[in-house]
Amino acid sequence: MTVSSTLCAPDAVALQQEKSLLQGDVLISTTPVSAGAAVTATMYVPMMRSQTWQQLTDYSKWVQYFPDIVQSQVLEAKHQTKTHPATRRLYQVARKAFMMFSAQVEIYLQVIETLHQSIQFRFERGTFSDFAADLTLEDYGAGTLITYSVKATPLIPVPSFLIEQAIRYDLPGNMKTMRRVMCAA
Template sequence: MTASTVSNPRPYSLTVPLQSRDARTTALLQGEILLETRAHSAWGAGVTAQMYLPIQPERAWAQLTDYPRWVQFFPDITQSRILERSPIGQGQETHQRLYQAARKSFLFITAEVEIYLQVIETAGQRIQFHLESGSFHDFQADLQLQDLAEGALLTYSVQATPTIPVPSPFIQQAIHWDLPHNMRNMRQMLCSH
């Protein structure tokens, strides 16, 4: 892909070339949500979203790893709970098992999904989510935090193929409409605590 769509509260979108790092950084610092959708399979989709958090990365990390709170970040998630938690070796990694359930309406269909995830946290930097079982053929997500200006850059990438056969272009369009709203909601929740 050669461009990334910048989504914002205004009713239009801007396109910022990937090589224009200064324009991307400026857009992020102004509160824009940068969103890039892609096909993942015939029935799946992938997306990478970035946003600036005007809070210290440590403060964001503490809240992002409070997985039961994800029901507040993403309104479609109806349940999110930790099933198991354990450190990995002597390093800074933690392994967890997580259960999440969600309900989403699109087109004239309401889908309810549940998922069991293996979660690997690299302290203060990265959370990797891998499908164990659930309502998806495949699911993988990666959340990263980096320092940016006086706060943090949050990058969230996900790719999934649901078991419900919905063509990839419809899923990409749903993501394009929903994810920026969900990311703004997440930022509001993270910054208000």
């Protein structure tokens, strides 16, 4: 009886993804939603998780990570207690030109931080009908794997496939910029 070599061999897709991540690629996946878009980006950062965390939770730096964000300001901060995670209220303004369309959006977010593990961004109000983002960190080799999932539905009537395409196009470059800025600090 022979055993198929595909059953015994390591998962070729996983090995290729790992190689891509370690070479600096950003892996993108999309999830269908009824309106708007949901996109997940994953990248490797050659920094310890604690260092990565410090960079990511300096929200004023997000204007350097994401070129469309022109303002990022913490309005309120509550420190972690034994029973509650650290939370912040964040205000961000972004400007985006897409084809012949130009828009400015603003958003107020509730930010929930689980130390060195995850950051949840939850919509309070702004120029979206819905917005949520989750950023997770995990040890990966000698560095950190960052996974950033974004779900957004703007108030302006734009077909969801266009929103998804815009996010799929912008997010890898933004994530690479984030890594470059974080590693230069």
